[in-house]
Amino acid sequence: MNKLLIRIALALTLIGALIGASAQTxxxxxxxxxxxxxxxxxxxxxxxxxxxxxxxxxxxxxxxxxxxxxxxxxxxxxxxxxxxxxxxxxxxxxxxxxxxxxxxxxxxxxxxxxxxxxxxxxxxxxxxxxxxxxxxDTNVLYYNQDLFDEAGMAYPTDAWRWDDIRAAAQALTVRDERGRATQYGLALEKNRYPQWVYQNQGSVFDDPLEPTEFMMDEPEAVAAIQFIADMILVDGSVPSFDAMAQLGSTTELFSTGRVAMVMTNAARIPTFMDADFAWDVAPLPAGPDGTRANTLxxxxxxxxxxxxxxxxxxxxxxxxxxxxxxxxxxxxxxxxxxxxxxxxxxxxxxxxxxxxxxxxxxxxxxxxxxxAPMFPDWREIESTIVVPHLDLIYTGEMSAEDALAQMGAEVRRFMAASQ
Amino acid sequence: MAVDVKRSVRAGPRQAHSGRLQRRTTSTAYGFLLPNLLGFLIFTFFPVLAALLISFSHWDLLRPPEWAGLANYRRLVDDATFHRVLRNTFVYVLGTVPAQMVLALLVAMALNARIPGRLFFRAAYFMPVVASTVAVALVWRWIFHADFGLLNSVLFMLGVDDPPSWLQSTRWALPAIIIMSIWQQIGFSMVLFLAGLQSVPAHLYEAAKIDGASSWHRFVHITIPMLSSTTFFVLVISIINSFQVFDQAFIMTEGGPANATNTLVFNIYRYAFQFFQMGYAAAMAWVLFAIIFVVTVVQFRYQRQWVHYD
Incomplete structure (x- = not known):
């Protein structure tokens, strides 16, 4: 008896579903x-x-x-x-x-x-x-107010330029007796190099969507990449990107108070709200001549x-x-x-x-x-040519000038071959 | 003559009977083999053949493949990244296989002796084999940390003032991965060597001892030759596995820095599933297949000179 009822109910549901489906897409x-x-x-x-x-x-x-x-x-x-x-x-x-x-x-x-x-x-x-x-995916500058207060430093403002953030990052880096950083001044994300190039009035390509000319080996881009490398290698105030694979992402470093500033996006807000220190966001610093830029x-x-x-x-x-x-x-x-x-x-x-x-x-x-560049071949160009050369700069094996010149030659060869 | 007739008369029905039995046994055997064989044909053999065809085409998965002739193979000749990747893979194989096998044999001999807690040690050495590479790689990433890692802390205590920065250095990243892989693979080879050691008859050692052979001589003249078939098996399997290294590069370094740890299979994966270039990826896969095939054939060819089966 029960089984019969269930069957009838099932049949009715099915019919109902069929009727519903015919009226709706x-x-x-x-x-x-x-x-x-x-x-x-x-x-x-x-x-x-x-x-x-x-x-x-x-x-x-x-x-x-x-x-x-x-x-x-x-x-x-x-x-x-x-x-x-x-x-x-x-x-x-x-x-x-x-x-x-x-x-x-x-x-x-x-x-x-x-x-x-x-x-x-x-x-x-x-x-x-x-x-x-x-x-x-807008990057902004998150900063740990408690660490700034402890160091007696003024918070970042929209008047900041590259020199200001570099000096602040150095002042906020803490080292142990062997010179190892126990707290970094600033942490960056590896794939955000275009915003630095733009802030220095450079470009990655002449046109990010229909590129004809690669521009990472021009002086503006070279100086921008060298600037990042110097903060990592000379100042030691920014953890190297390979070290971050072990230390933790920008999110982990910032929310555990091991870095005073990070550049990252809005998705981190809920995680950072759980942190036990005060923080806020500021615009990205402007380039040396005051150019402001972000990436889309x-x-x-x-x-x-x-x-x-x-x-x-x-x-x-x-x-x-x-x-x-x-x-x-x-x-x-x-x-x-x-x-x-x-x-x-x-x-x-x-x-x-x-x-x-x-x-x-x-x-x-x-x-x-x-x-930022966005065209069908970009993913292959970026992972097989751009990133390996940036690695050589960030590990200190080549200067930005030499590595980017090589990178330029290879990207041009690639683009000529794929036409 | 009479004897022959007698024999054939007696043999007749028996042979017929055993023939039927044999046929039945044979078909039963094939029946058991069938599922595995089907799996091999459907999931290995035909895809491998298909990959060969794909390697002569340009195919992005979404549009129909275009015939490309030898273009993909010609591209391999000029591809500097591919050359780097080939070199890395050979360095990896040469770096892991011999060291791993020697260490595994030493561990197996130590654990074959009646030492206390040997069951625990056997399990401990085998553990890395069954542990997931992802978990293992995450732990080793910490061990290799340039500033606070276990390895460099030990090196520093030993008086090395400027230890390598391992995974962050184009020079040391591949050696770091080799070290981790050796540690990870010892267990598997060790178990095989242990089994081999236990099948060496004890009376050979006893006889040698009575003849006054030193332990070194017993090792060289009994253990090594008696283990040769095990050694051969371990060698073939380890080389094939090492050529296919992928997880380590994928999880620990993403092939970096600057392609220092990029390997053949990782590169194939990138071209196939990140850049959608199935034809080019298939061409690389066939080069890998050819390398493994040739190396394995050579090993089988030369085994007669040093492998004893008895």
Whole structure:
């Protein structure tokens, strides 16, 4: 008797599901993220479901390490999720697996004004828009106020230039009797060299998206890289990048009070809020002649070229990239929203940020953002040519001038060969 | 004649019977082999053949492959990173295999003797083999830390004022990985040597002792020759494993600094799954296969000169 009831119930549910399905389109949305990063994703889905009835969202989640293999396999099999969270857009767009959006944007008058033009550009390939950034990976200067107070030093300000941060980093480095640093002045992230090059009025390429000329061996870039190397090798106030593999990341070093300043992004705020010292953020220091610069780049949303429901996917994409979707992520206060030119979105971010933190700095720094290189061959060039040569500079085996000259020759040879 | 007839008459039915049995035994044997064989064909043999085809193409997974002829192999000839990676891999093999085998044999001989706690020591030496390389690599990263690492603290106490900065130095990073790998692999070879040592008949040693052979002579003239088949097996397996080194570079150094620890398999992985160049990665994989194949064939060819089976 019971079994019969269960069967009837099952049959009814099935029929219900079939009826429901016929009236609605279900699309898949994929994203990566640690458990802690996921709640806003589900919040967005809930808001989207509440806002309309036609489109339902199914989630495909994988951790960072497994995400890209899976997406790639699905793309190769023509079964990629309808809407995807992705980075390195040009390398996918060049392979024709993403849906171009220009026509849809124009047809529906989707407002792209709130987006920083640079952030729209990195989601474009050959002049066509393929998606929208979710946030910008803006670096700011975090500083430990307690360590500054102990040393009797003034906090960093927006008047700081390279010489100021170098002097402060030296003053805040503490050594034991054998000369080993037990506390560093400043910790950096290895892949953020473009911002230093930009602050010294240099460039990585003439055009970060459609490069024709490599510029890392010009004097401005050479001086910038040598400046970083000198802080590591001459001053010993910045841990070498290889040593950080053992010492801990910028996050770990800063939150345990072993470094007085770090340059990193907004995602660290919750971790640092748990630290037992006072801290705040300041703009990145300006270059020697006062040039201020930051870098633009981040992951965002795209549509699959093989989606069976392009209209439904586009409806959801507009919601994600529009003010509502952006406000939900901005409201977490841990990612600088990509459409921060929308004053409401920007205000949501700043308000969500802890009161003790000068979060408007994230917005002003993002406004100063310049594009980091982003084109299909860049990943290979960076890992096989750029990084190995930077290693030689940071380990002190070559001067920036010599290593970057070699790097330039090799990048040019690579680019000539791939044309 | 009569005898022949008699024999054939007697042999007839028995032979038929044993033939049937043999057929049944044979098909049972193949039945047991089948699952493994299928697995080998589907997951190893055909992919390896497919990789050979892919190595003659340009393929990014997303667009259909394009025939490239020998372009990928020609590119290998001029690729400075690939040359560096080849050299690193050979240095790694030469650095780990002999040292690891000698140490494993010494440990096996020590643990073959009746010393107290030998079961504990056997387990302890085998532990690194079963421990995950990720965990092991994380611990060794700390041991190798330039300023506060265990190794340099010991060196400093021993009076070395300027110990190497190990993983941070292009010169010492590969030796550091070799040291870690030797430590990690001793256990596996040791277990095999132990098994080999225990199968050496005790009466050989007794006879030699009576004849007045010193312990060195017993080692050189009994242990070494009696272990030769074990040694051969350990050598072949260790060389093949060492050519395929990947985890250490992947976890400890990401191939750096400046490609100092980049290895063949790590480089193949990068080209295949980070730069989407399946054709070029497959060409490198085939070069690796060719190297391992040739080295192994040479070893089998020359084993007759030093390996005894009895």
């Amino acid at each position: 279900t699309i898949t949305w994929s994203f990566w993220g640690d458990p802690g990063e996921l709640p806003p994703n589900y919040e967005v889905i809930e808001a989207f479901h509440a806002a309309q009835d036609e489109v339902r969202i199914e989630v495909q989640h994988a951790p960072w390490g497994a995400y890209f293999d899976r997406i790639l396999t699905q793309m190769a099999g023509g079964t990629a999720p309808d809407v995807m969270f992705l980075n390195n857009i040009p390398s996918y767009a060049a392979r024709g697996v993403l849906a171009p959006l220009d026509e849809l944007i124009e047809r529906d008058g989707f407002d792209t004004e709130a987006y920083h033009p640079g952030l729209l550009e990195i989601f474009s390939y050959e002049g066509q828009v393929y998606g929208f950034a979710r946030d910008n 780049g981040g992951a965002g949303y795209v549509m699959s070229a093989t989606s069976e429901h392009p209209e439904a996917a586009w409806t959801f994409l507009q919601f994600l990239a529009g003010p509502e979707g952006q406000s939900i992520f901005a409201g977490t206060g841990v990612a600088v929203p990509a459409s921060f030119a929308d004053p409401e979105v920007a205000a949501t971010f700043v308000n969500a940020c802890p009161e003790t933190v000068s979060c408007e700095v994230f917005i002003s720094e993002t406004e100063r953002g310049r594009l």
